[in-house]
Amino acid sequence: MATNSPTNSSIRKLNKRWGEFMIKSWLVVCSALSLITTAAIVILLVVESFSFFQNVSPSEFFFGTRWVPILEPSSFGVLPLLWGTLQVTIGAALIAIPLGLASAIYLSEYASDRMRSWVKPALELLAGIPTVVYGYFALTFITPLLRNIFPEIQVFNALSAAIVVGIMILPTIATLSDNALRAVPESLRQAAYAVGATSYEVTTRVVVPAGLSGVMASFLLAISRAIGETMAVTLAAGQTPNLTLSMFESIQTMTSYIVQISLGDTPAGGVAYQTLFAVAALLFFITLIINIISQLILERFREVYD
Amino acid sequence: MSMTESRTTANQGKNAVPAVLDIRDVSVLYSGKAAVKNVSCKILKNRITAIIGPSGCGKSTLLRSLNRMNDFVDGVTIEGEILFTDQNLYSSDVDPVEVRRRIGMVFQKPNPFPKSIYNNISWGPGINGYNGSMDELVERSLTQAALWEEVKDRLHESALNLSGGQQQRLCIARALAMEPQVLLMDEPCSALDPISTAHIEDLMFELKSRYTIVIVTHNMQQAARISDFTAFMEMGNLIEFGETDQIFTRPNIKRTEEYVTGRFG
Numbered sequence: 001m002a003t004n005s006p007t008n009s010s011i012r013k014l015n016k017r018w019g020e021f022m023i024k025s026w027l028v029v030c031s032a033l034s035l036i037t038t039a040a041i042v043i044l045l046v047v048e049s050f051s052f053f054q055n056v057s058p059s060e061f062f063f064g065t066r067w068v069p070i071l072e073p074s075s076f077g078v079l080p081l082l083w084g085t086l087q088v089t090i091g092a093a094l095i096a097i098p099l100g101l102a103s104a105i106y107l108s109e110y111a112s113d114r115m116r117s118w119v120k121p122a123l124e125l126l127a128g129i130p131t132v133v134y135g136y137f138a139l140t141f142i143t144p145l146l147r148n149i150f151p152e153i154q155v156f157n158a159l160s161a162a163i164v165v166g167i168m169i170l171p172t173i174a175t176l177s178d179n180a181l182r183a184v185p186e187s188l189r190q191a192a193y194a195v196g197a198t199s200y201e202v203t204t205r206v207v208v209p210a211g212l213s214g215v216m217a218s219f220l221l222a223i224s225r226a227i228g229e230t231m232a233v234t235l236a237a238g239q240t241p242n243l244t245l246s247m248f249e250s251i252q253t254m255t256s257y258i259v260q261i262s263l264g265d266t267p268a269g270g271v272a273y274q275t276l277f278a279v280a281a282l283l284f285f286i287t288l289i290i291n292i293i294s295q296l297i298l299e300r301f302r303e304v305y306d
Numbered sequence: 307m308s309m310t311e312s313r314t315t316a317n318q319g320k321n322a323v324p325a326v327l328d329i330r331d332v333s334v335l336y337s338g339k340a341a342v343k344n345v346s347c348k349i350l351k352n353r354i355t356a357i358i359g360p361s362g363c364g365k366s367t368l369l370r371s372l373n374r375m376n377d378f379v380d381g382v383t384i385e386g387e388i389l390f391t392d393q394n395l396y397s398s399d400v401d402p403v404e405v406r407r408r409i410g411m412v413f414q415k416p417n418p419f420p421k422s423i424y425n426n427i428s429w430g431p432g433i434n435g436y437n438g439s440m441d442e443l444v445e446r447s448l449t450q451a452a453l454w455e456e457v458k459d460r461l462h463e464s465a466l467n468l469s470g471g472q473q474q475r476l477c478i479a480r481a482l483a484m485e486p487q488v489l490l491m492d493e494p495c496s497a498l499d500p501i502s503t504a505h506i507e508d509l510m511f512e513l514k515s516r517y518t519i520v521i522v523t524h525n526m527q528q529a530a531r532i533s534d535f536t537a538f539m540e541m542g543n544l545i546e547f548g549e550t551d552q553i554f555t556r557p558n559i560k561r562t563e564e565y566v567t568g569r570f571g
Contacts, residue, residue, distance in 0.1 A: 112380070187417035190375065191477070195430030195484050196407030205433065210420055 045284060048277030055271045061278060067241035067252075069261075069272045076275060078282065080241040084158070084251035085283075088233055089226045091162025091247065092169060096226075097219055099166075100173025104215070107174065108181035109203045120175065127171040135235030138164035143236070156238025156250035164236055165229050169222035176221065180214025181207055213297045220294035224287045230255035254283045323350045326488055326518045327372060332386035334367050334376060341367045343542040344386070349488070349535075354510060354519045356533035356550065358526055360570070364542040365522045366414075369490050372520065373409035374402040390488075407434060409488040410481035415497050416473035418465035418480075423448075423457050426465045426476055427483045434484070443483055450516075451479035452509050471502025478509065482517075489513065491521040495528065507532050526566055530554050538562045 053061070056076045064077020103123070107116055143160045146153050153159065184207050192202040208215065238250030239260050252260070257279055266272045327349035334342040342364040349355050349372075357365040370376045371384055374395060387394040395405055418426050427444045436443065444461070448454040453475040457468070465476055474494060481489055491510075495503040510519055510532050523529050529536055529550065536553040538545045538561075546553060546562040557563040564570055 185417070187413060187415060188419060190378075190411075190413060191417045191419060191480070192429075193378065194373070194375065194406055194411040194413075195480060196403050196434050197430070198403050201433050205429075206419060 042284070045277050045281040048274055049281040052271065052274035052278040055274065056278075065243050067257075069275045070264075070266065074271070076271075078254075078279065080243040081252055081254045081257050081279060082282070083243055084237070084241070085227055085253040085255070087158045087247065087251060088161045088165055088229075088237060088253055089223060091159065092165035092226045093219070093223055095163060095166030096170045096173055096222060100170045100218070100222070101177055101215065103170070103174040104177030104181055104218075105203055105208070107178045109199065109207060120178070123171040123174050126167070127175075130231075131168065131229060132231040132235070134164050134168055135232035138232060138236035150248060153248040154238075154250050156236065156240070157248050158237050158251045159247035161233045161237035161251075161253075162247065164232050165226050168229065168232065169226050172222040172225060173218050176218030177211070177215045180211040180218065183214065184210040213300050217294040217298040220290050220297065224290040224294070227290070228255060228283065228287055230259060234259050254279050258283075323353065325349060326351045326390065327520075328389035329368075329372075330387045330389065332368070332371065332384065332388060334364070334371050335383045335385070336379065337381040338383075340542055342371070342539075345539075345544040346386075347537055347544060347547045349518060349520055351518050352514055352516075353534040354514055354521060354532055355535040355537065356529035357520065357522045357537045357539060358524070358529045359539035359545075359565070361524065362541075363539040365537075365539050366492050368539070369492055369520060369522045370411075372488070372490055373406050373411055375406070375411060377402055407484055408486055409490060410484050410486035411490045412474070412477050412481055412492065412494045414493040416470055416477050418468070418473050418476050420464065420466060422462045423465050423468070423476065424461040426480050430480060430484050447479040447483040448476075450482050450513065451475045452505065452512075453479055469502075471498050471505060474498060474502065474506060475509070478506070482513075486517065488518045488520065491519065493522055493524060496524070503528075526554075526568075538565060540565070 061076050061078050063079065064075060065079050066075040066077050067080045068075045103119075107119060111119065138160045139155075142163050143153070143155065143157065146157070146160055188206055188210060189202050192206045197206070233253050234256035237253065237256065239252050239256060240250040241252045241257070242249055244251070258276055261272070261276050325348035329345055329347050329349070332342060332345045333340055345368060357369060359365050367376065372388060372395075376382045376384065384396055387396060389395075390405070390409070393400065419429060421429065424444055427447050428440050431440065431443055445454060445458075448457060453472060456472060457476075460467075465473065468476060474497070478489075478494070495506055498506070507528065510521070513519060521529075521533065533550045535548065536550040537547045538553060538557075540561065546557060546559045548558070553562060554566050557566060
């Protein structure tokens with residue numbers, strides 16, 4: 001052994017590295033915090049929903065068609081709220097999916113790098129606008145516009161909400177699908193061009209199918225955002241639980257019901273107050289399922305090419 | 307450059323074989339920077355022409371300009387003309403899609419579509435409105451690419467389950483299914499093991515009777531083994547072009563000799 005090499009005793013741990021230990025502990029606490037918060041929310045929702053279901057039968061809640069939680073005679077059928085959410089979500093998806101996918105295809109397959117460097121930040125800006133602004137925009141701009149076309153439309157209506165939520169979730173679809181399409185290897189495009197495919201054929205028959213799981217996942221994430229969207233929908237669609245096929249009437253979604261009760265003077269502890277948690281639990285459950293499905297799809301997406 | 311040209315003509319005068327591609331004074335520029343400079347040569351029908359040279363000499367760029375695959379590179383410009391059956395590939399009334407239907411390409415890395423073996427072959431003819439029997443075309447193409455026996459029982463499995471060498475033969479079969487006049491191969495064996503490489507070289511010999519083949523390779527032994535003509539390129543210039551035998555045994559230019567004897571590159 002060389003004379004200047006450390007002796008065996010010097011590699012023994014002399015004192016704990018306290019600074020490192022503190023930092024590590026702090027990081028663990030930070031990450032645990034979000035887990036604890038989530039767990040607390042879930043527990044709260046389950047416990048309060050449980051007491052709700054002791055007063056109201058699940059069959060009334062899930063299959064009842066009238067939602068009159070505060071006035072007498074009360075009725076706790078959640079279907080009008082669920083349907084209202086669906087109306088807005090489906091309408092928004094019908095608008096955002098074709099437009100978002102088209103923008104993604106344009107961005108990944110046709111746009112020059114310079115064009116992309118302008119369009120992508122603009123789309124991300126769209127995603128950063130506070131949702132209450134979108135709601136105000138729907139009420140003061142989209143609805144009057146719709147009134148010119150459909151004079152019978154109500155001031156608060158599902159269509160206006162669907163359009164504005166569609167605009168809101170469009171950036172999610174466009175940017176995530178763009179990422180998915182750009183992840184398709186260039187060599188596949190070249191292979192397709194080399195057998196005499198046009199750009200259109202390369203895009204629709206090679207690139208989109210190869211990136212399909214990423215594209216589908218972007219749809220689902222956007223849809224789960226549409227389901228949870230609150231302020232814009234509350235402002236645009238109104239507060240009327242309404243089981244209707246018409247997009248021209250005022251409706252109420254699950255989220256806007258939660259806003260209504262949270263802002264109102266409903267006394268804590270009553271059945272009306274407990275509905276808040278039942279509705280929230282249902283909402284949480286639906287978005288959780290959709291997020292899990294999109295995660296599963298995204299995982300599959302990693303394995304597509306080889 | 308006129309020297310190269312006169313030599314080219316002299317060599318080809320001996321063979322009464324028609325030229326399929328006539329490359330005339332072609333330069334390829336990326337954002338104004340020349341990757342291929344004033345190259346002229348003729349690609350003869352039913353012959354294998356190899357393009358050799360050190361990395362970055364412009365051989366792949368030249369190859370890709372032969373079926374307009376360079377069109378997808380931003381900022382690329384092409385000067386000169388490439389005559390294909392007496393028509394300039396770069397004249398404004400030529401449809402690049404039609405060019406690629408007739409001049410097929412096999413790439414450096416096997417790039418099968420993430421589809422079944424069958425659909426990999428049928429995809430190109432399918433989008434181009436092939437109206438014969440697709441089953442027969444698939445079998446014929448795979449047979450020509452010496453892959454049929456290995457895959458005939460699993461045509462509907464994913465092409466990604468094949469080995470690298472099989473995938474490359476599948477890519478060759480995919481190109482052959484278009485019944486092209488010319489097959490361009492961009493270092494088709496560089497990602498393959500020696501046995502798969504031998505497979506593909508054997509295959510090229512057989513394909514020669516039906517197709518005109520241009521192959522880019524950094525492997526000089528490969529060029530010497532399989533090609534009839536060899537083009538040696540360096541820094542974008544075509545240094546020498548001639549019969550493979552002559553290029554490897556009696557090169558006219560010192561630089562060629564230095565390269566083929568392995569003194570650089």
